[in-house]
Amino acid sequence: MSELSELTAGLTPTDRAGVLIEALPYIRRFTGRTVVVKFGGNAMIDPDLAHGFAADIVLMWSVGIRPVVVHGGGPQIDDMLERLGKVSEFRDGLRVTDAETLDIARMVLNGQVNREIVSAVNRHDHLAVGLSGEDAGLIVAAQRHPDLGFVGDVTNVNPKILTTLLGAGFIPVISTIGAGADGQAFNITADSAAIAVAASLDAEKLIYLTDVPGVMADIHDPTSLISRMTASRARMLIADGVIVGGMIPKVEACLDAVDRQVPSAHILDGRIPHVTLLELFTDAGVGTMITRSDHGGSS
Numbered sequence: 001m002s003e004l005s006e007l008t009a010g011l012t013p014t015d016r017a018g019v020l021i022e023a024l025p026y027i028r029r030f031t032g033r034t035v036v037v038k039f040g041g042n043a044m045i046d047p048d049l050a051h052g053f054a055a056d057i058v059l060m061w062s063v064g065i066r067p068v069v070v071h072g073g074g075p076q077i078d079d080m081l082e083r084l085g086k087v088s089e090f091r092d093g094l095r096v097t098d099a100e101t102l103d104i105a106r107m108v109l110n111g112q113v114n115r116e117i118v119s120a121v122n123r124h125d126h127l128a129v130g131l132s133g134e135d136a137g138l139i140v141a142a143q144r145h146p147d148l149g150f151v152g153d154v155t156n157v158n159p160k161i162l163t164t165l166l167g168a169g170f171i172p173v174i175s176t177i178g179a180g181a182d183g184q185a186f187n188i189t190a191d192s193a194a195i196a197v198a199a200s201l202d203a204e205k206l207i208y209l210t211d212v213p214g215v216m217a218d219i220h221d222p223t224s225l226i227s228r229m230t231a232s233r234a235r236m237l238i239a240d241g242v243i244v245g246g247m248i249p250k251v252e253a254c255l256d257a258v259d260r261q262v263p264s265a266h267i268l269d270g271r272i273p274h275v276t277l278l279e280l281f282t283d284a285g286v287g288t289m290i291t292r293s294d295h296g297g298s299s
Contacts, residue, residue: 022281022282022283023282032066033204033205034067034203035203035204035205036206037069037209038072038208040072040210043271044071044073044113044270049271050117053120053209053270053276054117054121054124058124068166068198069128071109071176072176073108076109076112080107088101096151097149101149102186106177110130110132117173128170128173130173131175138158138174140180141155159197192253194257195257198262199261203262204264205265205280206266207265209269211271212269213287214288215243228285228290229289229290230290231258232293234251234255253265258290275287
């Protein structure tokens with residue numbers, strides 16, 4: 001298993017055995033379960049991190065986990081718009097998407113970013129299948145607000161194409177363009193699309209790869225990472241002002257996921273090599289896991 005060899009490179013044989021022994025109970029626990037990973041941020045634009053992410057996804061598949069990748073592509077869309085001389089307008093953190101911007105977003109997400117992720121996975125094994133949310137009615141969306149143009153909210157996910165691919169041993173890689181009942185395309189935030197996909201598949205976990213280590217009890221103290229908390233505690237920390245700024249929407253996305261019966265949602269630092277495997281297969285974990293209750297989810 002070349003991905004495992006890459007992960008344990010530089011370790012002594014004894015240390016390698018220790019890694020495998022620690023991972024074994026988690027492998028057994030998650031075999032046959034679906035894990036949805038929202039891929040974005042620095043991990044997407046750094047070639048080394050992207051290569052490591054692809055290896056991690058293949059290793060998950062190799063040990064019996066059913067991974068599904070959902071991705072955005074904000075930086076890549078920004079870059080293309082800039083090259084075309086088009087200035088982006090944002091309202092409440094969302095890109096105002098006129099017809100021209102929508103066409104560019106579709107081109108970048110479906111034709112560039114999705115292809116790159118699929119290619120990276122398939123360099124390890126020919127498993128990845130690229131999809132748009134428009135394919136086979138996968139993601140049905142409705143316009144969020146006329147002032148935002150063609151920005152959509154997910155109204156339904158038809159998981160049949162995903163369960164068919166997963167059942168046949170493939171790894172779906174989904175770009176977040178959805179379509180309304182009339183066929184009109186909409187740009188959808190990857191965070192919200194990942195929640196809807198995870199809920200539709202009864203996923204065991206939803207993992208967000210971000211550019212932060214996780215939730216800190218003290219944002220000025222890097223050692224104060226909260227590795228696990230319940231949804232009620234997360235809401236209390238937001239109310240008390242412990243969780244602030246850009247961390248609030250990340251935690252709220254996790255809360256939305258667990259409210260929709262996903263057992264656990266994770267915030268991980270995608271800048272750490274192999275961070276997904278470290279969270280899934282080690283006792284300590286490396287990010288923040290949010291569960292519905294003290295008995296929900298597992299690291």
